[in-house]
Amino acid sequence: MANERLTLLIKVQKEREETLQAQFVRAQQAFVQAEQKYQGLADYRTEYIQQSLQQGSAGLGGRQYNQYVSFISKLDQALTQQGRVVQQNRNAAEQRRQTWLKMQTKRKALEILVEQARQxxxxxxxxxxxxxxxxxxAQRFYQRTKQTEQF
Structure with missing residues (x-):
């Protein structure tokens, strides 16, 4: 009876664990996507600065220079903002991983209890x-000795 309850509890724990694992996988994917977006922005910023330098060597007007500086500033802001998103997603993925691992540990402990009970x-x-x-x-021995005593 107790084993049946524990087995049912393990089944529930496995379902929760699978849900938590799926949440971790989604959070990990969101982190990777955010990181890729950050890297794309960083690469674009680098390319834009290189283009600006090439065009600047040919000579730039004051207005065009201000536009370049303004756009680079906007790219820096976008990178800072995306960096925060990356960090938030990294933290969320790690938190979900820890929650999933805790559930996995609980399930394994229950499985050990069930196995010990079965043993x-x-x-x-x-x-x-x-x-x-x-x-x-003993009864057979007693009966044989009793039978041999009778003969």
Whole structure:
């Protein structure tokens, strides 16, 4: 009876664990996507600065220079903002991973309890069977000795 309850509890824990694992996978994917977006912005910023330098060597007007500086500033802001998103997604993924691992640990502990209970039941059944076999052998021995005494 207790084993059945524990087995049911393990089943529920496995379902929760699978849900938590799926949440972790989604959070990890969101982190990777955010990181890729950040890297794309950083690469674009680098390319834009290189283009600006090439065009600047040919000579730039004041207005065009201000536009370049303004756009680079906007790219820096976007990188800072995307960096925060990356960090938030990294933290969320790590938190979900920890939650998933805790659930996994709980499930494994329950499985160990169930296995120990099964082993105890098996040992008790084995002892009872041995006891019955010993009693049967003792009765047979007693009956044989009684029969030989009669003759």
């Amino acid at each position: 105890k039941e098996f040992q008790l059944a084995e002892k009872q069977q041995q006891k019955l076999a010993d009693e049967y052998a």
